[in-house]
Amino acid sequence: MKKRAIYWFRNDLRLHDQAGLTEAMASAEEILPVYIFDTRLFEENELGLVKTGKFKTQFLIEAVADLRDNLQKAGSNLLVMTGKPEELLVDLAKAHQIEAIYASQEVTYEELKVEKALKKKLPATCILSLVWQHTLYHLHDLPYGVQTLPDIFTQFRKDVEKQSRIRKCLPTPKHIKTIPINDWGQIPSLESFDLTEPKADQRGVMPFKGGETAGLVRLKQYFWNQDLLKAYKETRNGMLGADYSSKFSPWLALGCLSPRYIYEEVKRYESERISNSSTYWLIFELIWRDYFRFVAEKYGNSLFFTSGVMGKEPYLKNDIGLFFKWAEAKTGVPFIDANMRELNATGFMSNRGRQNVASFLVKDLKINWTWGAMYFETMLIDYDPASNWGNWNYAAGVGNDPREDRYFNILTQAYRYDENGDYVRHWLPELSRFAGKSIHDLGGMSSRDFQNLQIDYPNRLVDFNKWKKGK
Ligand SMILES: Cc1cc2nc3c(=O)[nH]c(=O)nc-3n(C[C@H](O)[C@H](O)[C@H](O)COP(=O)(O)OP(=O)(O)OC[C@H]3O[C@@H](n4cnc5c(N)ncnc54)[C@H](O)[C@@H]3O)c2cc1C
Structure with a gap:
């Protein structure tokens, strides 16, 4: 058992079904939960646009605030910092005699670069342990190694449906024994990233509020209060209003909702209300989401090249x-x-x-x-x-x-x-x-x-x- 560990939250801003935090708590006596706003996310891309715009940034700020609230309810807190994770985490590890940093494993270029830099800079007394989450099917439960992932979705779907199982959701921790510190840091404002607050627009499908709490409320509303899941397959190609599809995507993207939790709720809905092609179709879509994640893991950076993962000659006009x-x-x-x-x-x-x-x-x-x-x-x-x-x-x-x-x-x-x-x-x-x-x-x-x-x-x-x- 280690004495002290950091849990570094990344795109997994929740406490329910939190595999990384659960592993950290099982391996160390005291935890320091940390979130770092990586300043590189707010730099300009080659189009002269900020990489992460005002909508997602606002949602992220709300999600971090909600995570801090939920951690406080579990007797803990969230250290919030802004800068480069590979530098700040190393400083924290040294300052607090940290023996391990636990975090979610990512699959795409920029995130992997940070992991690599962090590993390189950490003192020998501290390990970095990356935990797979974010998908419905665990990477290790696929019927094959990711390098032999089929290039056709339908093949993948049939294989996992037949040969893999979905792991059970992990319980939400009730109490997190936390390293005491004096200054837990301020959650930055949109203005600090040179972004302006998005105006609420009544014409939008629905107001989105970041965080696990709001994500769980949306699920309850869509499945249970409004009973919309039973018609999802028929309505999902709609374009107006909140009801035609789940709108879970912003919460899933930041990990405020766990796909396995959604799956278990679908199964409960099937047993308590109705099981039909619509209830299955939501799971089908979550398998698409998994598939793209595994494709990213398999093909690495070619996902971002104009020739794509298949290395084809694409349409290209730089007008x-x-x-x-x-x-x-x-x-x-x-x-x-x-x-x-x-x-x-x-x-x-x-x-x-x-x-x-x-x-x-x-x-x-x-x-x-x-x-x-x-x-x-x-x-x-x-x-x-x-x-x-x-x-x-x-x-x-x-x-x-x-x-x-x-x-x-x-x-x-x-x-x-x-x-x-x-x-x-x-x-x-x-x-x-x-x-x-x-x-x-x-x-x-x-x-x-x-x-x-x-x-x-x-x-x-x-x-x-x-x-x-x-x-
Ligand atoms: C060009 C393009 C870019 C896209 N970019 C993103 C993106 O950045 N982030 C994102 O979450 N989705 C993306 N999608 C997929 C999809 O459009 C959205 O997930 C969906 O519209 C979100 O609405 P919903 O949550 O109501 O979806 P629902 O229809 O309710 O589906 C439930 C969940 O299944 C997943 N899902 C559904 N369709 C897809 C799909 N085609 N690919 C991957 N996952 C899917 C999402 O997590 C979604 O929340 C993109 C699709 C296209 C065509």
């Missing part, structure tokens, strides 16, 4: 002007602009929307897909490196998609998923004079026609005829 028309919702394609406006105003976009705007950027505008992924990284409240870059690989045709050259006909998608044009009218009120589904192709009007009608809407960047001809 920054065109790119920002997409980003700023000025493409002249209402279905695309409505989705981008939602993202820019709220930090959220439905899965249907994400698939369409990604396909449009890559396949219609033929723009460098990594820019799209970077833009999502900045804007999404639920940004998760493996899910985001994995899905963008897929959309760009350089990832694990068994279908060659998948293409979304945007007009067909708009007619199918926004049948009466309500979603587009919701986000583009300047077009509300177009009734029903005519809002999607605007009756073929040009920017001059719009000017005559005094409608401020940009000229279309693509010819809609290709979609009308079914391409």
